[in-house]
Amino acid sequence: MADRHDKSLGFSTRMSHHGRAGAKVHGFVNPPVHRGSTVLFPDCGSRKAAAKQRYEQVLTYGTAGGPTHHMLEDMIAEIEGGTRCAIVGTGLAAVMVPLLAYLKSGDHCLMPDSVYGPARNLADGLMTGFGIETTYYDPCVDEAGLRALMRPNTKVVYTESPGSHTFEVQDIPAIARVAHAAGAKVLMDNTWGFHNFQPFVHGVDVSIQALTKYAAGHSDVLLGSVTVNNPEDWSIVKGAVIQLGQFASADDCWLCLRGLRTLPVRLKQQAENGLVVARWLESRPEVLRLLHPALPSHPQHALFARDFSGACSLFGVVLQPRYSEADAEAVVDALALFGIGASWGGYESLALPTTPSITRTAGDPALGGPAIRLHVGLEDTQDLIADLAQALDRLPR
Numbered sequence: 398m399a400d401r402h403d404k405s406l407g408f409s410t411r412m413s414h415h416g417r418a419g420a421k422v423h424g425f426v427n428p429p430v431h432r433g434s435t436v437l438f439p440d441c442g443s444r445k446a447a448a449k450q451r452y453e454q455v456l457t458y459g460t461a462g463g464p465t466h467h468m469l470e471d472m473i474a475e476i477e478g479g480t481r482c483a484i485v486g487t488g489l490a491a492v493m494v495p496l497l498a499y500l501k502s503g504d505h506c507l508m509p510d511s512v513y514g515p516a517r518n519l520a521d522g523l524m525t526g527f528g529i530e531t532t533y534y535d536p537c538v539d540e541a542g543l544r545a546l547m548r549p550n551t552k553v554v555y556t557e558s559p560g561s562h563t564f565e566v567q568d569i570p571a572i573a574r575v576a577h578a579a580g581a582k583v584l585m586d587n588t589w590g591f592h593n594f595q596p597f598v599h600g601v602d603v604s605i606q607a608l609t610k611y612a613a614g615h616s617d618v619l620l621g622s623v624t625v626n627n628p629e630d631w632s633i634v635k636g637a638v639i640q641l642g643q644f645a646s647a648d649d650c651w652l653c654l655r656g657l658r659t660l661p662v663r664l665k666q667q668a669e670n671g672l673v674v675a676r677w678l679e680s681r682p683e684v685l686r687l688l689h690p691a692l693p694s695h696p697q698h699a700l701f702a703r704d705f706s707g708a709c710s711l712f713g714v715v716l717q718p719r720y721s722e723a724d725a726e727a728v729v730d731a732l733a734l735f736g737i738g739a740s741w742g743g744y745e746s747l748a749l750p751t752t753p754s755i756t757r758t759a760g761d762p763a764l765g766g767p768a769i770r771l772h773v774g775l776e777d778t779q780d781l782i783a784d785l786a787q788a789l790d791r792l793p794r
């Protein structure tokens with residue numbers, strides 16, 4: 398008989414059966430939510446013994462997490478192919494924790510120019526104040542180019558693939574070769590790839606997820622994770638989580654566990670819907686090009702096909718250069734089924750004009766026209782296409 402905790406089971410089977418330790422309480426399928434701050438001990442000796450194990454999943458105090466956190470930690474670590482995972486309150490906190498854990502005053506950090514905006518704010522803000530210098534690099538840099546940017550004090554090469562808003566796919570194994578040869582760590586924001594990109598197989602040391610997106614999946618939870626693949630990195634990351642007082646509520650962890658049960662089918666359907674919509678958009682005369690790594694027209698499609706086992710449903714649309722940013726805004730405003738909002742990965746479709754949000758200091762992304770970011774939800778694609786058609790039809794010919 399199959400062991401339902403077997404790690405070789407298929408992805409959907411694992412999402413259905415794993416992370417249910419303590420389940421069947423009173424016969425129910427799902428485990429309860431364990432909320433708590435104080436943990437009571439039978440005697441002082443056992444309290445002392447527990448304190449020595451606070452890097453493990455031992456109950457010491459609420460901030461160290463309880464059973465609900467631990468079930469989610471184990472599931473995310475397994476999804477990403479790592480050994481240990483720390484759950485934190487937001488995706489941005491998951492970006493912050495390893496940056497502050499691996500960098501100190503006098504160190505140098507490399508960040509892709511396509512990085513998630515709030516990560517750039519952190520690098521340009523608090524990190525600069527702490528004496529950590531950041532250089533932004535072309536996300537499509539080759540090995541020689543990256544080697545030239547490495548300094549003796551470069552301790553972190555940060556990556557995010559595909560890039561926020563502009564969707565460049567990075568050559569993570571090549572970046573990891575250069576970084577590791579120079580003794581630097583590779584951090585990756587793997588939110589877009591989720592289970593479709595296996596970070597540790599490709600040379601990443603620390604993987605960051607905004608679980609807020611597809612994992613939780615219903616636009617009602619903020620959560621992040623930091624996953625590593627060896628004990629040394631775990632002690633650095635978990636040490637920072639403890640020192641920084643990072644925490645997420647058990648209720649949100651529970652909602653994310655619930656989201657994961659249906660993630661395989663949601664993500665699969667949304668990726669499929671996204672491709673249907675993207676291919677239709679690609680045929681429209683108002684559209685210059687799509688920024689979708691799974692389309693053969695994407696400049697780094699070969700890298701995507703080599704390293705990813707699938708896509709999600711977040712991508713960009715670039716309008717013809719004859720259109721203005723105001724035209725792009727008018728298209729977004731005219732949409733009825735696409736909400737105007739930021740946090741993708743829910744079940745509902747979203748649209749945002751992205752050109753004004755693209756900050757570049759290393760080079761022009763040369764998109765060729767004003768851009769709109771679409772997140773395609775679980776609606777019927779014929780309705781989404783009809784909505785997009787009526788919005789594009791309003792553009793001047």
Ligand SMILES: *Cc1c(COP(=O)(O)O)cnc(C)c1O
Nearest residue numbers: 487488489513588607609619620
């Ligand atoms: C949304 C997002 C984050 C931050 O997640 P929050 O939970 O909203 O803080 C980080 N990285 C990427 C790529 C994101 O899209």
